[in-house]
Amino acid sequence: MSLKPDLIDLIYLVAAILFVIGLKGLTKPRTAVRGNLIGALAMFIAVVVTMLHQDVISVTGLLVAIAIGSAAGVVLALKIEMTAMPQLVALFNGLGGGASVLVAGAYLAGNEFAARLASGDHFSDVLTATAASGLIGAITLSGSLVAFAKLQELKFIKDVSFPGQKILNLVLALASIGVGVLVVQQPGHANLWYWLMAALATGLGILLVISIGGADMPVVIALLNSYSGLAASATGFVLNNNLLIIAGSLVGASGLILTRIMCDAMNRSLWAVLFGTMQSGGSSQSDD
Amino acid sequence: SASHLILLLTVFxxxxxxxxxxxxxxxPTLHTPLMSGSNAISGITLVGAILAAGGNNxxxxxxxxxxxxxxxxxxxxxxFVVTNxxxxMFKSRK
Incomplete structure (x- = not known):
């Protein structure tokens, strides 16, 4: 069974509205639980409808993948100790960013891209979105995993800061953007440039977070959450999907505002968090 | 096409x-749950993942x-589960 594309887009609109209502609900104590459930309902609707898309040929394998992801997610969410919840959010956030990297990578490896390339089609807009999705997604992935490792106090990770770190951050940022531009300008080698860019951005994500002390980590996770929304939104431009654009940019924007609010509550500078210039070993002043 | 891109940018x-x-x-007590709940929403990239995995690609x-x-x-x-x-937890504390 498959649904008509117009009907799918219409149901996506319903899901988008439910996401807005759910997110709004999460901002008030009285409606927070319901808001979270409405968000989950919206996601459920979106997933079911997507499974009925005409391009989705075999559902069986997908159901297996979803079952694996659901089981792992539920077990982690229910087994984790209360005090370890922030790092679990960081871990989930990293997985979301990683998924955006993989989806954009899958687009470049797929048949549709190959066909457009062969036809000499100009599609620098889609390629720009692909590069943005991979770049932001990779920073989210590695940055979140470092935040997780730090909060979990894994032995192998320490507060690392060294002279010239900010310059190295800048160099890595410029290099990954530069290679991202090559993805757009040389579509014939897009796959090669894409994964090189993702590797550079992974390194950047690690360096941006590794020097930040554990007390500042909630703010960093809030910012990385905003990034994962932007990555999902960019993926929406790649796949021409309104729901990804709406839900992603909703989280991207609200996440940035939440980061600023948390910065104010904890006496931190938003700019310092944005550019990875936060002092290491800040004193604990957690408010929640 | 260009007009379609502008439509997507408008939505964005x-x-x-x-x-x-x-x-x-x-x-302040809702900072972390809000972050966690919106993080679950940003997993909407799942829809893109399903389209990438399910197609003949x-x-x-x-x-x-x-x-x-x-x-x-x-x-x-x-x-969504951890946010819930x-x-x-907050409710039982009150």
Whole structure:
């Protein structure tokens, strides 16, 4: 069974509205639980409808993948100790960013891209979105995993800061953007440039977070959450999907505002968090 | 086409403004649950992952797509469940 594309887009609109209502609900104590459930309902609707898309040929394998992801997610969410919840959010956030990297990578490896390339089609807009999705997604992935490792106090990770770190951050940022531009300008080698860019951005994500002390980590996770929304939104431009654009940019924007609010509550500078210039070993002043 | 791109950009811009407007005064106890709940929503990339994995796209794209489905599903399902747990915790504390 498959649904008509117009009907799918219409149901996506319903899901988008439910996401807005759910997110709004999460901002008030009285409606927070319901808001979270409405968000989950919206996601459920979106997933079911997507499974009925005409391009989705075999559902069986997908159901297996979803079952694996659901089981792992539920077990982690229910087994984790209360005090370890922030790092679990960081871990989930990293997985979301990683998924955006993989989806954009899958687009470049797929048949549709190959066909457009062969036809000499100009599609620098889609390629720009692909590069943005991979770049932001990779920073989210590695940055979140470092935040997780730090909060979990894994032995192998320490507060690392060294002279010239900010310059190295800048160099890595410029290099990954530069290679991202090559993805757009040389579509014939897009796959090669894409994964090189993702590797550079992974390194950047690690360096941006590794020097930040554990007390500042909630703010960093809030910012990385905003990034994962932007990555999902960019993926929406790649796949021409309104729901990804709406839900992603909703989280991207609200996440940035939440980061600023948390910065104010904890006496931190938003700019310092944005550019990875936060002092290491800040004193604990957690408010929640 | 260009007009279609502009339509997508319009949707993007309006959703950004909506996201900014939704967040007003948040009580500090809700900072972490809000972050966690919106993080689960950002797992919407799952929809993209399903389209990438489910299509007739060749082996490499399918492998990448399936990995993306597993990662994004963990993000989504785990995210909503852990948010629910956080909120239940606050409720029982009152």
């Amino acid at each position: 811009a309006l959703a950004v403004f909506l996201g900014v407007e939704i967040i007003t005064k948040i009580p 060749g082996t490499l794209a399918s492998v990448l797509g399936f990995s993306a489905v597993v990662c994004a599903t963990m993000n989504v399902v785990g995210g 747990r956080m909120l239940a």
